[in-house]
Amino acid sequence: MAIVSRRLLVLPLGLALFAAACAQPTAPQSGPAPTGQSEPKRGGTLTGLVASDPNDWDMRSQGKTGVNAQQHGLVYETLLRFKKGPNVEYASQVLEPRLAEKWEVSADGTIYTFNLRKGVKFHNIAPVNGRELTSADVKWSMSYYSAGETMDGKKLASPVSGTDFMFEGLNTIETPDASTVRVKFKSPYAPFINYTASQWMPIAAKEVYEADGHLKNRLIGTGPFTFDEKASQKGTVWMLQKNPAYWQAERVYLDTIRKVVISDVSTQQAAFRTKQLDVWTVTAHNVAQSVQAANPQAQLFTYTIPIGNALLLSQRKSPALQDVRVRRAISMAIDRQEHSKVMFGGDAKPFLAGSWPGLFTEQEMTALLPYDVNRAKQLLAEAGYAQGLTLEMIITDSDETAQHELLQSQLKKAGIEVKFTMLPREQHRPRLYRGDFDLYRNSGGGLLEADADSFLYGEFNSTSTLNWVGVNDSELDKMLRATREALDPAKRREAMRTAVKRINDQAWDPGIIYPAAWAFSQPYVQNWRTHFANGEHEAFVWLDK
Known part of the structure; x- marks a missing residue:
């Protein structure tokens, strides 16, 4: 191969x-x-x-x-x-x-x-x-x-x-x-x-x-x-x-x-094995290993997707998620190393929301995304949820469920019960766009590609139509505008680092990993x-x- x-x-x-x-x-x-x-x-x-x-x-x-x-x-x-x-x-x-x-x-x-x-x-x-x-x-x-x-x-x-x-x-x-x-x-x-x-x-x-x-x-x-x-x-x-x-x-x-x-991955795999498919991209490590073994002559190009997976936390529905302590607790309950190991064979790197590969070192990302279940429990208790918190996660009927189930099990350790609502796409998307959910695992991609501005300003500016979760942070808005107006590459890079630090300090849509x-x-x-x-x-x- x-x-x-x-x-x-x-x-x-x-x-x-x-x-x-x-x-x-x-x-x-x-x-x-x-x-x-x-x-x-x-x-x-x-x-x-x-x-x-x-x-x-x-x-x-x-x-x-x-x-x-x-x-x-x-x-x-x-x-x-x-x-x-x-x-x-x-x-x-x-x-x-x-x-x-x-x-x-x-x-x-x-x-x-x-x-x-x-x-x-x-x-x-x-x-x-x-x-x-x-x-x-x-x-x-x-x-x-x-x-x-x-x-x-x-x-x-x-x-x-x-x-x-x-x-x-x-x-x-x-x-x-x-x-x-x-x-x-x-x-x-x-x-x-x-x-x-x-x-x-x-x-x-x-x-x-x-x-x-x-x-x-x-x-x-x-x-x-x-x-x-x-x-x-x-x-x-x-x-x-x-x-x-x-x-x-x-x-x-x-x-x-x-x-x-x-839509079914096993059917996709069978179609590629029998050459009913000429090209095929997968994002699950175990599937990729199986395809390699079954198709030794196939050409393979592996890469890291530069727009990471994030957990969207809607401010529009749940009062609990308007509390920064709850948002920080959710972020601290996510074990990103486990996500990398289980889903991507250990190849995936931690993802800072609003960032892209190279803006921060891996050491900086790890420091800004601590994994601490005990501290997560303390923050929930301080916010009034010592007995736990139940949140709804919306998923589509075509989603692979393994990553969602892993998130569910990790958050449960901190006292957060996640209940899935599976919807057909035509019902799922309208709820997503109006922020009618508690949690949604965003896989990135789509429009959020042409410039880093698209997933910084696009997702986190208070007036953006892509700000589905209702982030309304006047201090962050000023930082985001600075990233658009800076023409010098070094100054723009620093402006972006400043904005990303603010996003992750406030735990607006905690990042998970850059998928492989x-x-x-x-x-x-x-x-x-x-x-x-x-x-x-x-x-x-x-x-x-």
């Missing part, structure tokens, strides 16, 4: 872009195959999987997961992209041109100018019908993602946006010509350049919105694949077909990408390596068979 060894990956912030404020265009990536890969071959179908069906396709709507992102990244495109490929680390954030050939950031960090690539066309699907992309599409898309309850005097179908926090402080979006976009902010805004490469800020066509009133039901972009709605069947398979008019068509070798819907993952591919799958920016890494695969 071909194995790529794991490293704890550092998540860069992209701040060096302010030192080199102008990026020049690069030629489309083509040429010889990467080292260790076969010569490219055209044709064929790549079969992957999704554990559940996508909910809807509108990026404004809250609740988008990796399932949606896998399709977004193949159908839609962004202004910039994060470099991907078989020799690129999972968490690498090297920016490259995409729909924008070059970009420039003003010295004060308030103006972002993008020069668009000419000749790029939307998919030849009604109502867009293959027309050329212009700066008006960028302006409309950003206006839509940043809008409140209304846009152009009309109430939006998704009144609460899951993407508007990426545009806070937006002043104007200017389009001086068809290929130039100028985005202006009221104050310095360091994270924005990374957000323009996020799959959650793709460029969409206004015609779809004008026809439907939203983007929920149709996937029409400029990307390398088109969504084949007729061949797709909810609960069974999602199909994508090669876009013949793609602006980098020479890079696309596959004819079709299939995503089969399989094992990405398997059949030996004939070439030019594939998973990346945090979901979806597009499958676009340029070829099959050596």
Whole structure:
């Protein structure tokens, strides 16, 4: 089995872009195959999987997961992209041109100018019908993602946006010509350049919105694949077909990408063993060991997910969780070493909420996340819960229960009884977004990837739409704003350390661990390596068979 060894990956912030404020265009990536890969071959179908069906396709709507992102990244495109490929680390954030050939950031960090690539066309699907992309599409898309309850005097179908926090402080979006976009902010805004490469800020066509009133039901972009709605069947398979008019068509070798819907892990494993699946990523150590033993010829890439698991504590439902002593007791009752050993074979590292690998040393993280059951019991008693406390944890019917049960057993040692409420996704997500729960184990990912700001400001600022648990900490709000306005990399890093220390001192959503993952591919799958920016890494695969 071909194995790529794991490293704890550092998540860069992209701040060096302010030192080199102008990026020049690069030629489309083509040429010889990467080292260790076969010569490219055209044709064929790549079969992957999704554990559940996508909910809807509108990026404004809250609740988008990796399932949606896998399709977004193949159908839609962004202004910039994060470099991907078989020799690129999972968490690498090297920016490259995409729909924008070059970009420039003003010295004060308030103006972002993008020069668009000419000749790029939307998919030849009604109502867009293959027309050329212009700066008006960028302006409309950003206006839509940043809008409140209304846009152009009309109430939006998704009144609460899951993407508007990426545009806070937006002043104007200017389009001086068809290929130039100028985005202006009221104050310095360091994270924005990374957000323009996020799959959650793709460029969409206004015609779809004008026809439907939203983007929920149709996937029409400029990307390398088109969504084949007729061949797709909810609960069974999602199909994508090669876009013949793609602006980098020479890079696309596959004819079709299939995503089969399989929720059961043992069924997934059987499908990979019998080569009904070409690629598969698992996050359970025992499953990964079993797959390795049963598939010795498979290629394996192991990595650490740079966004950790956390235990969300909702302030909106339980008065007990509004008490910092109770929150600290919960954090102290979590044995993170046991989580690492049991779930990830000892490879996982402790996770500080709001942080990412490399911001703190392992020694610092351990000191900020003490494991002390006796002290946890004392804090509960001081808060008035000497006889114990019962809390509800909501989980979905597709969740693996082992990590939840481990948390349950650990908290019980401190006198906290955890009762599970298992819900189908369509009932679970609305409760999550309105904070109607006591506990929820968040596995990270999704939107919280493009810049560290997304899981700092996005989750913990008092006004953010992603602050589901109701954190309302004025001191922390000031710290978070400082992380957005700091343009110097060293100063921004220090501002983030300060904010993370505050988050963990107050035990807002205690971190658990950075999970490990094992990405398997059949030996004939070439030019594939998973990346945090979901979806597009499958676009340029070829099959050596």
